[in-house]
Amino acid sequence: MKKNKINLNKRRFIKTLGISFLSFPFLKGVRANYRPKVVIIGGGFGGGSCLAHLQKFSNQFDIFLVEKNKYYYTCPYSNSVVGGFRSLKDNKFSLNNLKYNDVKLIYNEVKFIDSEKKIIKFSNNESLNYDWLVVSPGIDFKWDDIEGYNIETNKSLPHGWNGADAKIILDKVNSLEDNSTILLSAPDYPYRCPPAPYERASLIAYNLKKRGMRFKIIILDSKDSFTKKKLFLKAWNELYPDSFEWISRSQGGKVTKLDYKNKSLITETGQKFKGEFINIIPNQKKKNLFLNDNDNDWLEVNPSTFELRNHKSVHAVGDCINAGDMPKSAFSANSQAKVCAENLKNIILDKEILNPVFFNTCYSFASPNYVFSISSWYRVNKFDDKIVSLGTTESNINDNKLQRNVEVEHSKGWYQTITKEVFG
Amino acid sequence: MINLLTIPFFLCLLFLQKPVLSNIKDEISIKMIVNNCASCHLENNHSDLIPSFFEIEKEVFIKQMIDFQTINDDSIMHRITKVLNLEDIRALADYYYEKK
Incomplete structure (x- = not known):
């Protein structure tokens, strides 16, 4: 079995659980001989971006990524498939084993998270414990x-x-x-x-x-x-x-x-x-993963650290959270994930929490050669409880065909970069 | 007696005088801004459709950022740079080019 393809068997699970259990009572900050265990749930733009950023600290942390599916089909550019000018396989990605060779990738379905016991239960009855958890499970639908x-x-x-x-x-x-x-x-x-x-x-x-x-x-x-x-x-x-x-x-x-x-x-x-x-x-609404959770449609987070208001040591990014003025988009999730990873690292290493700044752009195709966009910078308000827009701006309504086509290139360039950054 | 309308007027003036992301060294870590730039401009492995500023000189970078800011064409780079001031742009340049 390759090092980076971890299917937790019982033996390994007991070993992992045991090591973390023994270490946990003594955890305070980071001791020289202790490697904090950070688990990320969700390998899309939120979880994947967090992973890509946290990976820089893989010499200090043990990093796990839990994802249900081996392959990920991006929402960005899915409408181009509907338009008939892009193949679905062009939107298909998997986390690159070479890029993430120092991360333990676990392909399993989460049944629930018990944040009090810091344990993730899987559908096949296996479990995984954590010191810090980042969740980015995406959305669910209001069927009624x-x-x-x-x-x-x-x-x-x-x-x-x-x-x-x-x-x-x-x-x-x-x-x-x-x-x-x-x-x-x-x-x-x-x-x-x-x-x-x-x-x-x-x-x-x-x-x-x-x-x-x-x-x-x-x-x-x-x-x-x-x-x-x-x-x-x-x-x-x-x-x-x-x-x-x-x-x-x-x-x-x-x-x-x-x-x-x-x-x-x-x-x-x-x-x-x-x-x-x-x-x-x-x-x-949010996709709910927690054993004990409220009925809110979206997870409430501290916007500087993305730690959940009602689940200690659990952070969340992406479409599942109430991100204030930020829209639910791949770009937003990517921006939030970097802030989350940076400040989670600072929490673990007992360093200063940095003031965040976020950016989002959403490109929209009206045809293969006709794209326009909307974008905004965001910061956290002075009460430190909400992400607020610094002003939204759009493409010029009077842009000509050439300018719409330039935005096609920008859009494609962004997609190429973000997918490379996340998936490798 | 102060006309109540003058208060929001002076508040607006204060806001306009100070670009929103100014004093990034003190208020916002330069790293936090750079993380957002990296959504499109990765140091390695970036898209061939988006210019890499890692291949240009520091002064060219500063000039281009100022040009983006000055030319009000609603382009994506104008929208990104318009909240920066010269100090911000120099801090970004220092970050990228002193890292080289």
Whole structure:
């Protein structure tokens, strides 16, 4: 077995548990002969970025990464698969064993975390203890918010709000006939990647237009506005004239019921919309991993250290947390993870906690050659309890085709870099 | 008697005089800013679609950062640099080029 591919067998587990158990009562700061055990759950952009940053200290810490899946399909660029101009395999990554040869990678499914006992229980009944834990498990969905829409109906009407299901959405779009109507239900805030429902609609339109089909896309929204709205509306008008209808919540856009049999969505004002393809993106909440947890939709963290408010020595980054003004995005998760790793290292080594600063950019494709973005710097407020934006800015509404194409290159460059940084 | 409207006016002036990420050496560790730059500009293994500033001279880096800041074209680099002041940019340059 390779050193970096750890499947905990019982013997190894007992040994690991025993060493840590013996060490734990004496742990205070870091002793010369003690190596703190840091476990990261989640190998996506949050957990993976944290791992990449903490790895610099692998000579001082024992670092474990726990991930359920051997392969990871990125959410960024998943809509390009739906658009038909990118292959799903281009979004497929796994943690590079060579890059992480000093990290113990464990492929197992977490059943729950007992933060009082500092133990992670796996679905196969194995366990792993930790001194410090970082979790980045991503999101779950609120299956009860839309009548008639649940985990079962999602099998035939997938939301595709993960990287892996992009090909299923593509196949459904490819099966549409001329003059189809597409219904897209956009969720209420907060949710993973705020511009993505509108990017998805844009790239479904691109796919259909490219194949010479006529279509109508109706976006039924649970909100009264959305990020980069002016830029999207302009792009739809320029690229897909008379093909889009956006219905805000106050206009009756919030979907409350799915009539699966009649391929219809019913909104809170009683309006009924019928479509050949329905894509419901459900409201979202944290993926819960804890044995004893509250019912909050999102994990509450100290924004300087990302330590959870109600689970000591457990830190969290990425889509699962309430990050104040920061949107749930891969870029945000990456930025948070670096701060988390830096200050977790400072906590373990009993050093000063550094003031964080964060940055996020979200690029959106309206077509393969038409990209615009939104970005912001963020800091922690003076009460040290919330991440606040220093002002959001977008691409210029009057940018020409060349400038939109420059942003295509920036977007691709960012994706190449961040995936190299995280996965190796 | 002070007109109440003058208070927010002077507060705005104070804010405008001081770029948001100024005094990074004292307030924010330069490392924290650099970590965000690394989302696109890795020292090694970066994308061929994004220029590497590790291959240019320190003074060129400073000039380019000031140019990004000055040319108000809503480009991504303008948006990134507009919150920095000259002291911030020099601190970034020191970090990158003294590390070399």
